[in-house]
Amino acid sequence: MSGSAARLKAIDAVVGYQAPLERFSPTEAPGEIFGQNVFSKAVMQTRLPKPIFTSLLATIEHSKPLDPAVADVVASAMKDWAIERGATHYAHVFYPLTGLTAEKHDSFLEPDASGASMAEFAGKTLLQGEPDASSFPNGGLRDTFEARGYTGWDVTSPAYILENPHGNTLCIPTVFVSWTGEALDHKTPLLRSQQAMNVHAQRILRLFGHEDPAAVVSFAGAEQEYFLIDRSFYFARPDLLSSGRTLFGAHPPKGQEFDDHYFGAIPERVLGFMLDAERELFKLGIPAKTRHNEVAPGQFEIAPVFEKANLASDHQQLLMVTMRRVAQRHGMEVLFHEKPFAGVNGSGKHVNFSIGNAGQGNLLNPGDNPHDNAQFLVFCAAVIRAVHRHGGLLRASVASSSNDHRLGANEAPPAIMSIFLGDQLADVFDQIANGGATSSKERGTLVLGVDTIPDLPADAGDRNRTSPFAFTGNRFEFRAPGASQSIAGPMMVINTILAESLDVIAGKLEAAVAAGTEFNVAVQSVLAEIMAAHGSVVFNGDGYSPGWHTEAAERGLLNLPTCLEALPQFDTDEARTLFSTYGVLNERELASRYEVALEQYALSVSVEARSTLEVATTALLPAAIRYQSELVANATGLKALGYEHDPTSLDAVSNGVLELQKALAGLRAALAHDDEDATSFDHACYAGTTLIPKIRAVRAAVDSLEDVVADDLWPLATYQEMLVIL
Ligand code: ADP
Ligand code: MG
Numbered sequence: 001m002s003g004s005a006a007r008l009k010a011i012d013a014v015v016g017y018q019a020p021l022e023r024f025s026p027t028e029a030p031g032e033i034f035g036q037n038v039f040s041k042a043v044m045q046t047r048l049p050k051p052i053f054t055s056l057l058a059t060i061e062h063s064k065p066l067d068p069a070v071a072d073v074v075a076s077a078m079k080d081w082a083i084e085r086g087a088t089h090y091a092h093v094f095y096p097l098t099g100l101t102a103e104k105h106d107s108f109l110e111p112d113a114s115g116a117s118m119a120e121f122a123g124k125t126l127l128q129g130e131p132d133a134s135s136f137p138n139g140g141l142r143d144t145f146e147a148r149g150y151t152g153w154d155v156t157s158p159a160y161i162l163e164n165p166h167g168n169t170l171c172i173p174t175v176f177v178s179w180t181g182e183a184l185d186h187k188t189p190l191l192r193s194q195q196a197m198n199v200h201a202q203r204i205l206r207l208f209g210h211e212d213p214a215a216v217v218s219f220a221g222a223e224q225e226y227f228l229i230d231r232s233f234y235f236a237r238p239d240l241l242s243s244g245r246t247l248f249g250a251h252p253p254k255g256q257e258f259d260d261h262y263f264g265a266i267p268e269r270v271l272g273f274m275l276d277a278e279r280e281l282f283k284l285g286i287p288a289k290t291r292h293n294e295v296a297p298g299q300f301e302i303a304p305v306f307e308k309a310n311l312a313s314d315h316q317q318l319l320m321v322t323m324r325r326v327a328q329r330h331g332m333e334v335l336f337h338e339k340p341f342a343g344v345n346g347s348g349k350h351v352n353f354s355i356g357n358a359g360q361g362n363l364l365n366p367g368d369n370p371h372d373n374a375q376f377l378v379f380c381a382a383v384i385r386a387v388h389r390h391g392g393l394l395r396a397s398v399a400s401s402s403n404d405h406r407l408g409a410n411e412a413p414p415a416i417m418s419i420f421l422g423d424q425l426a427d428v429f430d431q432i433a434n435g436g437a438t439s440s441k442e443r444g445t446l447v448l449g450v451d452t453i454p455d456l457p458a459d460a461g462d463r464n465r466t467s468p469f470a471f472t473g474n475r476f477e478f479r480a481p482g483a484s485q486s487i488a489g490p491m492m493v494i495n496t497i498l499a500e501s502l503d504v505i506a507g508k509l510e511a512a513v514a515a516g517t518e519f520n521v522a523v524q525s526v527l528a529e530i531m532a533a534h535g536s537v538v539f540n541g542d543g544y545s546p547g548w549h550t551e552a553a554e555r556g557l558l559n560l561p562t563c564l565e566a567l568p569q570f571d572t573d574e575a576r577t578l579f580s581t582y583g584v585l586n587e588r589e590l591a592s593r594y595e596v597a598l599e600q601y602a603l604s605v606s607v608e609a610r611s612t613l614e615v616a617t618t619a620l621l622p623a624a625i626r627y628q629s630e631l632v633a634n635a636t637g638l639k640a641l642g643y644e645h646d647p648t649s650l651d652a653v654s655n656g657v658l659e660l661q662k663a664l665a666g667l668r669a670a671l672a673h674d675d676e677d678a679t680s681f682d683h684a685c686y687a688g689t690t691l692i693p694k695i696r697a698v699r700a701a702v703d704s705l706e707d708v709v710a711d712d713l714w715p716l717a718t719y720q721e722m723l724v725i726l
Contacts, residue, residue: 004623004715006236013232014725017269017331037085037161038285039078047077060156061358063198063215071123071153078159079121082170083108085161089169090121092129092151093314094176095186096136097596099400099486101317102176104131104151105169126172127153137599139592141182148179154187157314160284173314182589186488189584190310193495194218196582200502201355201363201379207509207519208375214358218495221306221475222316223290225347225483226323227298227335228270230726233717234333238619242611243604244337244484245402248620248699250706251343252720266293267726269330270300277302277326284322286315296345298723306352306475309495313488316349320484332726338482339405341719342699346406347483348413351490354475355379355498365474366425374523377432381530382505383476384419384429386497387469388537390578391417392558392569394469395480397493399566399597401604401687403482407561413468413479415561416552418539420467426540432524433531466543492584499582505530563601564688568681570594598680605687605695606671612695613667619715620702621660627709628653652708660701667694 035042041060045053052073058064082090091103106129108121129151136149151174162169176185183189194217201216234240239247266274274291281288287305294301304319306312320336327334339346356362363379387394394417398407407415421429464470468480481490505526512522536555541548552559560566569575571594579585585593631650638645670690675682706714 004713006715007717007721010230010232010236010717011721011725014230017230033279034282034287035285037163037283039081039159040285041158043081044074044077047081048073056155063195063217066155068123068127071127073123075121075123075126078126078170078172079108082159082161082168086168087161087170088167090125091162091169091171092131092153092174093171094131094151094174095314095317095486095488096176096184097139097186097593098137098600099186099484099489101321102131102136103169103171104129129174131176136176136184137596138178138184139595139599141178141180141184141588141592149176149184150179151176154191154310156191156308157311158285160318163283182592183585186313186486186492187310189579189589190313190488190492190495193492193499193582193584194310196499196584197355197495197502200499200506201357203506203510204375204378204382204502205357205360207506207513208378210359213360216355216357216363218309218353218355218491218498219306219362219475220309220312220487220491221303221352222312222481222487223301223303223348223350223352224316224319224336225294225299225301225349227296227337227340227347228273228300228327228332228726229298229335229722231328231331231333233722233725236717237722238615239611239716240333240335240340243608244335245340245405245608246342246719246722247608247612247615247695248702248706248716249341249719250703252718252723266291266300269332269726273327273330273332274300274302276330277323280322280326281319284315284318286319286322288319294345294347296341296723298726299345299347306354309353309487309491313486313491316487336484338400338402338484341723342405344719344723346409348406348479349481349483349485349487351478351481351487352472352475353478353491353494362474364471364476374520377428377527378505378523379502380425380471381429381527382498382501384537385504385530385534386494386501387417387419388534389501390493390497391537392560392566392572393493393497393575393578394478394490395558395560395566396569396597397490398480398482398485399560399563399601400482400485401563401601401608402484403480404562406482407480413466414543414548414559415480415566416543416548416557416559417468417480417537418543418552418557419476419537420464420470420540421538422464422471423540425471426538429527429531429535429538432527433535434528464540464543467539468543496579496582496584500578503582562688563597564685567594567597567601567684570597595680598684602680602683602687605691609667609671609687609691609695612698613664613671615716616660616664616698616702620705621657621664623713623715624653624657624660624705624709627713628657630710649708653705656701656705656708660698660705663694663697663701667691667698670694 041057044056052070055067055070056074059066088109089105089107091105093101093103096102110117131149131151154173154175157173159170159172162171175188175191177188178184197218198216202213205213237246278288288302289305290303292301304315307315324334336347354362354364364376366376367373395415407413468478470477470479478490478494481487508526509522513519537557549559570590576587576590579590580587631653635645635650
């Protein structure tokens with residue numbers, strides 16, 4: 001075994017690792033623990049008076065407004081339930097624009113004249129909290145003298161108990177807004193977008209003869225990819241600690257070339273972690289379902305069963321926190337970064353989504369009869385139109401400095417937003433665009449008219465992994481979101497752009513029907529119109545091929561490979577009109593989000609730049625120079641003794657050292673630049689166009705040194721060690 005002292009220690013620690021004692025009993029039925037720590041509907045039903053429960057249920061299930069009068073009763077029942085389960089504190093949980101989860105904890109205990117006593121947990125405490133909001137990003141929404149922010153109970157996402165060996169906490173999911181009521185979080189606009197989508201989806205349903213349609217909601221199922229590495233390596237890599245990704249690391253002799261990891265047997269230690277994590281997720285009512293190895297060594301995936309988008313989003317955040325916590329218990333660290341290892345497959349978070357309601361079910365499910373299919377095609381066409389009109393916003397909704405490493409690089413879906421429909425459905429839409437479906441690829445001849453559209457396959461047999469937005473049989477899969485991000489942002493954009501399309505389509509159909517056009521004829525002509533105008537977003541080919549970039553440009557589709565190109569999509573009149581028309585974000589709120597995204601981008605790049613500078617200056621350059629000195633001493637000694645000397649190694653190291661010193665000087669100078677008058681956009685541009693190339697130059701010099709410096713001097717754990725030793 002080779003490697004520097006620090007690396008050897010890390011490897012020793014991994015080898016000597018002892019798995020924690022098992023935490024479950026083999027007789028435990030999974031059903032017993034599912035939702036055990038959730039103030040669920042079932043719990044509420046047993047603990048709340050019937051009228052209160054009925055009123056709450058109307059809000060949760062049917063999107064009826066919350067009656068504040070119920071809060072006192074619910075708060076008291078919630079508190080009793082939590083205290084019975086060992087809770088000593090409660091926390092309003094919210095989702096600030098950092099994309100992380102924030103919690104404000106308060107004790108149930110309150111000192112009074114006679115000593116401490118259990119505090120009241122009144123309705124108003126449940127309904128509203130007041131965390132000091134000054135340190136959360138607000139993009140100018142809150143003046144510094146007005147630091148207050150408010151959290152407000154989101155009744156549609158159930159409260160739960162967060163366990164800790166030292167005491168439990170009742171967690172209440174909330175929205176987070178400024179004192180003026182403007183959104184400072186991801187949840188508020190998601191809930192608003194959900195409402196907007198519902199209004200217009202219901203209009204369509206009414207046109208199809210469903211007189212009093214149930215509330216239409218969007219559903220989301222996220223597939224979370226992640227890497228696991230041993231904690232000893234994690235702590236031995238300052239770059240991972242500061243940036244979540246390796247800023248250095250030469251390509252290992254064996255990477256993922258053999259594809260021998262994908263769906264392979266899960267290592268026992270990892271399986272132990274997964275079982276433990278899933279058990280914790282189950283207790284929190286998170287339906288973790290699928291697990292498997294991913295493409296890269298050390299990479300895995302977990303996919304919970306889909307839920308209503310708002311709940312799925314909260315659960316997704318909780319899933320990340322839980323996985324990180326449980327991994328640490330097992331001596332490992334979860335990496336959610338989109339590209340922790342250069343040259344190795346990155347991690348995404350595919351968001352599967354559909355819309356539906358209690359009456360009609362999944363509206364993106366091709367139906368069993370032609371009438372249902374017409375309705376399905378209308379909803380599907382609305383998605384097509386939405387993605388075509390607002391592909392730029394979709395791209396912007398997944399823009400982050402870390403996701404730039406996936407999108408735009410030739411691995412994950414390309415940065416061009418197109419839709420994959422599968423051959424049969426694409427063919428049906430093609431025919432609609434050309435004047436009506438008259439035949440289906442598989443089935444025989446059909447008579448003109450939407451009523452005669454054939455049964456569509458419930459399972460789209462064909463899969464296209466290269467498309468950022470793919471129809472997969474009864475849902476769409478948005479593949480561009482990154483592994484570390486909240487799914488609330490993308491879901492909010494999807495709901496909003498869908499609301500607009502449904503609004504436009506409903507308007508056209510309503511007008512046609514009012515003018516006396518027969519409904520089926522109206523549907524046929526609206527579908528044809530939509531496909532003629534927006535069909536160019538459909539692409540069933542290989543999204544990775546260079547030809548697609550050219551073709552996409554000819555079709556007028558945007559290609560926005562980096563954040564700097566994507567984020568300004570939030571800063572257009574079109575975006576402002578869209579988000580304000582549907583009541584999702586007013587102009588100030590939208591501007592603040594754009595501002596925060598730029599700040600976050602500039603901040604993460606500059607952290608990477610500083611970390612690169614520090615680690616390379618204090619650990620890597622010294623290692624290379626030490627080896628260089630050894631080689632110099634060796635060369636001098638050999639010459640003095642009259643031996644022949646081969647300069648290859650010394651040349652390689654000396655050139656590498658010079659390269660690195662030059663690159664470091666460049667990076668240091670770039671970091672010294674400080675422009676106080678610069679806007680957030682200027683800062684972001686500076687980060688993207690000046691800092692990133694300098695970071696890359698340092699890395700290139702370091703990685704080539706790693707290949708020539710003596711291994712026992714190299715201070716950082718190598719890619720091979722981190723990815724393979726688990
Ligand atoms: P894949 O084959 O794409 O890897 P997975 O089984 O890993 O599929 O994940 C599929 C995800 O899609 C799961 O989260 C699943 O619950 C979700 N899903 C399934 N049906 C729907 C639907 N109708 N709406 C939204 N999400 C769905
Ligand atoms: Mg999957």
